[in-house]
Amino acid sequence: MDYTAILQELNKASLFDLHRLQSAIYQELLNPERIEQIKARLKAGQTISYFDSKSNDLVDAVILKIQITRCLVRNIKDQKCWNLPFYYLNLDSSILSISRSLFFHSARLTVKNHMGLGK
Secondary structure (H helix, E strand, O other): OOHHHHHHHHOOOOHHHHHHHHHHHHHHHOOHHHHHHHHOOOOOOOEEEEEEOOOOEEEEEEEEEEOOOEEEEEEOOOOOEEEEEHHHEOOOOOOOOOOOOOOOOOHHHHHHHOOOOOO
């Protein structure tokens, strides 16, 4: 998925449009069919990566336990355990980079959405 192109289009959207999209996306994140598709691909002991919004980067982890809509994982780097919703998991090795040349009306959004700043 081309995140840069999506964000370029979102930059043109009104606040109402963004709110409406947020609602639609949230409904898809909770879609039972999608959840079951992901759950079927998971097993305890599997190495995965997940998106951490704080670091704005992918984190490698091992699945410890699979639950109904979440899984318990252990971060490989710091060994901390986290109970994550399935939609955090990057099972398809999606490329998350967003063009640094993309500028928003808000400087905060520009910085927040850049992947791997300082790398």
